[in-house]
Amino acid sequence: MNAAVEKVLRPLWQPVAARAARAYIAGPELSDGVRVCRELWQRGLASTLGFWDGAGESPRQVIDVYLASLAAMASLDVAADQSFDCYRSVKPDAFGFDAALLGEVVLRAHATGRRVHFDSLGPEGVERTFALIAGAAARHDDFGCTLPGGWRRSVADADRAVEMGLSVRVVKGQWPDLEGPPIDPRAGFLGVVDRLAGRARHVGVATHDLELGREALRRLRERGTPCSHELLTGLPSRQALAEARTLGTPVRFYVAYGNAWLPYALSQAAHKPRILWWIVRDTLLRK
Numbered sequence: 001m002n003a004a005v006e007k008v009l010r011p012l013w014q015p016v017a018a019r020a021a022r023a024y025i026a027g028p029e030l031s032d033g034v035r036v037c038r039e040l041w042q043r044g045l046a047s048t049l050g051f052w053d054g055a056g057e058s059p060r061q062v063i064d065v066y067l068a069s070l071a072a073m074a075s076l077d078v079a080a081d082q083s084f085d086c087y088r089s090v091k092p093d094a095f096g097f098d099a100a101l102l103g104e105v106v107l108r109a110h111a112t113g114r115r116v117h118f119d120s121l122g123p124e125g126v127e128r129t130f131a132l133i134a135g136a137a138a139r140h141d142d143f144g145c146t147l148p149g150g151w152r153r154s155v156a157d158a159d160r161a162v163e164m165g166l167s168v169r170v171v172k173g174q175w176p177d178l179e180g181p182p183i184d185p186r187a188g189f190l191g192v193v194d195r196l197a198g199r200a201r202h203v204g205v206a207t208h209d210l211e212l213g214r215e216a217l218r219r220l221r222e223r224g225t226p227c228s229h230e231l232l233t234g235l236p237s238r239q240a241l242a243e244a245r246t247l248g249t250p251v252r253f254y255v256a257y258g259n260a261w262l263p264y265a266l267s268q269a270a271h272k273p274r275i276l277w278w279i280v281r282d283t284l285l286r287k
């Protein structure tokens with residue numbers, strides 16, 4: 001979309017986007033996220049809980065939210081009398097890449113046996129994210145990172161993740177590669193998967209692109225790699241679930257709570273017109 005047109009439309013678009021985005025989060029509170037994770041668990045589905053911060057929270061507040069969620073997961077373990085399969089997803093920019101603050105979360109995660117998984121941000125955050133994980137590795141042995149297929153560097157980062165013993169979530173990626181002309185995110189996705197196959201501790205294939213997910217899972221299984229299909233609540237999942245049942249693939253849902261963000265951009269509507277339909281549906285048709 002032309003930048004001038006986008007500038008004019010932005011004030012009109014923001015309230016629409018805020019309403020539509022509610023379709024993708026469990027609700028504003030931790031209790032909303034925990035409720036959805038519990039419902040999924042009752043259906044035999046694992047989850048990861050992600051807090052989507054707004055602009056206003058301080059790093060301390062974000063860490064307190066993470067700590068509260070780990071406490072809530074632990075109480076669900078006790079209530080269910082078994083380990084409730086849910087890991088904590090964190091966004092390191094939301095707590096300012098602060099190693100001391102992360103340390104509090106790592107201690108709690110270690111005590112309660114939970115993975116701490118780093119969502120991916122822009123490429124400029126990658127080195128700092130690996131440094132944070134390396135710095136915390138003496139205190140916990142279950143970390144995960146996210147590698148976007150759309151970035152050139154992700155194949156080399158896959159080697160690093162393997163060496164560090166990390167679980168990896170592979171995504172197409174929401175942020176562009178800054179190191180050169182765009183690469184095809186599907187081809188990049190499979191390139192990262194190939195690099196991880198047979199070597200990684202665990203790979204989460206995080207995509208709603210069914211054909212891509214199918215192929216990635218096939219390659220991982222062929223090399224005996226522990227893997228699962230990761231899906232975002234709010235996006236279509238019926239067919240992926242049916243396939244997973246047939247193939248016996250474990251499925252995990254990313255359950256977001258907090259501030260609602262759309263998982264698509266209006267600026268892409270010119271070359272992806274179905275986004276216009278998603279906006280109408282998310283704004284008007286979904287609760």
Ligand SMILES: Cc1cc2nc3c(=O)[nH]c(=O)nc-3n(C[C@H](O)[C@H](O)[C@H](O)COP(=O)(O)OP(=O)(O)OC[C@H]3O[C@@H](n4cnc5c(N)ncnc54)[C@H](O)[C@@H]3O)c2cc1C
Binds near residue numbers: 264
């Ligand atoms: C579990 C999970 C975790 C993620 N974590 C991160 C992360 O840490 N960092 C990051 O940068 N990105 C993350 N992402 C987002 C990811 O990078 C992609 O932007 C997003 O998944 C869309 O790409 P896709 O592979 O699903 O393919 P797409 O081509 O975007 O979608 C595939 C198909 O899904 C359907 N679909 C997709 N969106 C909609 C919609 N809104 N409404 C209706 N149908 C739709 C359509 O049929 C579409 O053809 C995550 C995604 C998932 C599923």
